[in-house]
Amino acid sequence: MALRDMATVMRDALFDAEFYRQTYGLGGTGALRHFLAEGDGMGFDPCPFFSANFYKARYPDWRAEGARTAAEDFLRQIGRGRMRQPHPLIDPAYYLARHPDLAGLGAAAALHFITHGDDEVRSPSAGFDAGFYQRCYLALEQRRPFRHFVTRGRALGHLPVPQPRSRAQSRAAMEGLVQGLERPV
Numbered sequence: 001m002a003l004r005d006m007a008t009v010m011r012d013a014l015f016d017a018e019f020y021r022q023t024y025g026l027g028g029t030g031a032l033r034h035f036l037a038e039g040d041g042m043g044f045d046p047c048p049f050f051s052a053n054f055y056k057a058r059y060p061d062w063r064a065e066g067a068r069t070a071a072e073d074f075l076r077q078i079g080r081g082r083m084r085q086p087h088p089l090i091d092p093a094y095y096l097a098r099h100p101d102l103a104g105l106g107a108a109a110a111l112h113f114i115t116h117g118d119d120e121v122r123s124p125s126a127g128f129d130a131g132f133y134q135r136c137y138l139a140l141e142q143r144r145p146f147r148h149f150v151t152r153g154r155a156l157g158h159l160p161v162p163q164p165r166s167r168a169q170s171r172a173a174m175e176g177l178v179q180g181l182e183r184p185v
Helices: 003-014 017-024 031-042 052-058 070-079 092-098 100-117 130-137 145-156 167-179
Strands: none
Touching: 003 070, 003 100, 017 031, 052 070, 070 100, 092 100, 130 145
8 A cells, every 4th residue: 555545544544533632632623643743652542443552452563664653554554465453343354254245355354344334334343243232222224333332332331242141130130120110010
């Protein structure tokens, strides 16, 4: 991937100025400049789909090829055909296996999820069920469940995947609900 193309992808896909400003309390302009100069070094995430601290821990050699930021290394590695995981809840191998229509993407699977898959309500990993999350927490026809979870849902205690309950657990929960009612159900 050429340097110019990388900068465009970084700006268009991996950097969300509004998210960055709101998350880190920055006003005005220059959010991308702040991220490049200071934010990445402070572990700030450039968008909801990329966790700088996670990436750096998972790929400790991220600076080996001269990248200024972890996000830049992520893009370089994709450009070289190497699959990378940008967030703990985005697993490119799972994403490809779960969505066979994307088989030709190879290393760019995570980038596809970032730019298209969340809007298409595709699940990026076993740790995040997009359909479940959309049905439980979003308004009818609302999209981008992953983004919602990262930006709002996690803080509200929303679950990223269903948590199956045993028959006994369900019975106990229902008994607690029924006891709180004036009339039995």
